Amino acid sequence: MKNNKKWLLLTLGALMMASAACSSKGGNAGAPAAGGSGSSTAPAAKNEAKPTLKSLQIWQKDDYNTYPVAKVLEEKTGYKVQYDMLPQDKPQDKLNLLIASAEPYDAITTVGGSDFKALYSDYAKKGALVDLTPLIDKFGPNIKAAVSQETFDAAKVDGKIYAIPTKSIEFSSVSLMIRQDWLDKLGLSMPTTLEELTAVLKAFKDKDPGGNGDKNVPLTIKGDEPFVQNLVGAFGMPNFWNPVNGKLTPRALDPAFKDYVAFMGDLFKQGLLDKEFGVNKDATMKEKFSSGRAGAVPLHWADVPTVADALKKNQPDAKMVYVPVLKGANGKAGLAATSGFDRITFIPKSSKHPEDTVKWLNAKLDKDTFRTMAIGEEGKHYTFKDGAYNPILPIFTDERNQANNYLMGVDEKNYPTYWQARVRKDPRLFEAWEFLNVKQPASVRITDPLGMAPFMPEYSKNFQQLNTTINEYAVKLIFGAEPIGGLDAFLQKYKAAGSDSSFKEVNDWYATLKK
Secondary structure (H helix, E strand, C coil): CHHHHHHHHHHHHHHHHHHHHHHHCCCCCCCCCCCCCCCCCCCCCCCCCCCCEEEEECCCCCCCCCCHHHHHHHHHHCCCEEEEECCCCCHHHHHHHHHHCCCCCCEEEEECCHHHHHHHHHHHHCCCECCCHHHHHHHCHHHHHHCCHHHHHHHCECCECCEEEEECCCCECEEEEEEHHHHHHHCCCCCCEHHHHHHHHHHHHHHCCCCCHHHCEEECCCCCCCCCCCCHHHHCCCCCEEEECCEEEEHHHCCHHHHHHHHHHHHHHCCCECCCHHHCCHHHHHHHHHCCCEEEEEEEHHHHHHHHHHHHHHCCCCCEEECCCCECCCCCCCEEECCCEEEEEECECCCCCHHHHHHHHHHHCCHHHHHHHHHCCECCCEEEECCEEEECCCHHHHHHCCHHHHCCCCCCCCHHHHHHHHHCCCHHHHHHHHHHHHHCCHHHEEECCCCCCCCCHHHHHHHHHHHHHHHHHHHHHHHCCCCHHHHHHHHHHHHHHHHHHHHHHHHHHHHHHCC
């Protein structure tokens, strides 16, 4: 965040001058002046043509301008929009440059993770964004109806709305996938506890049901995610921060951290965990499973069809299934569930048309327009029966597969139901999502307790670095490259690096939820 702040401090004056220049030309009609609360500009003439807007989006594989959703939105809202994309790699760096140079985008949409949420908050605090509060009050009835007050409150900076947040749908996404045919070949039951899983992995190693010889890998994971979903939940740590004795506590400071790395370290020593896991990338990990070398792998439900196809190609008789949520020695169990923002949309001060931009965002959240944007037309893109939306293929995939990238706020009441059409595109996709989010008990889906927390400067500043630090340290402990006896010394440095200040800030907020 230091570099982000430096950019903003150096360019704040230029941004404010650009904003003032736009206002003097009449192009910033309706935008509040610095420190102001509304517009003093007279309304546009009734028949005045709508301006072409310029929108910067997150990366997607197809051109936003030619994708079918763009045409639908132009017809429904009356606004023509020029769409640009952030790069797939290092999008923060590009965004900083664009903000610093006062590029006249009317809307910018980023992903909603903690790093981007912190970046957006920095922009707002440095005066680089338009305060949307008065504009939404005046031109955003659909926005207010669609986006809950809780969601807006979580996105506020210093009590003001600088962005329209797109709330995430709460679901569990990753769990442990296992070779069912290997279990069947060895006459083994599906494991339900950590102890049973260890016995299964040992059988995979000793009896080699895949016939891989010295290339056999009972369990593979990737190096930058040593906290494996389903396994880490059995230690009561499904999320980065979890309740411990009434306080939200990061994994590094959780008493169960030591037990978890000892468990994983024991798997590694026994040869049950991939000896190369520390250098595995996501693609490497998946290839070891889909090639038939590995017996178990953590897998996102969205990756199931691709991995299943690759596995079937290599081993036609292979069968993979999710492991049910495993219980630890103390009976704990859980899968992390998403919470918070999927993406965030804000208007930079360099925008030439902030008032029209809010009108456009509002038009997108008209109930019928939103549904058409998200899942298409009934009878053409989907069918609706017994309360369920089912896609009509292949047109749904061709024309709505990337519709989620046009979202700038959602109809929070209805979108979770509409959205399920997206996972029904492939029976295997829906089966995987349904297993984790319907068939597993609701009690084991543990939402991120900080997902809907307001902006917290200390937490936001330290989040990414602290989690990288603890992940790297966990890998060393599992490998045996660092002795567990050095944990106390590591934690002292960890606390001094920002964990203590983050802990206080997070728990000061957490205490307000209990009042």
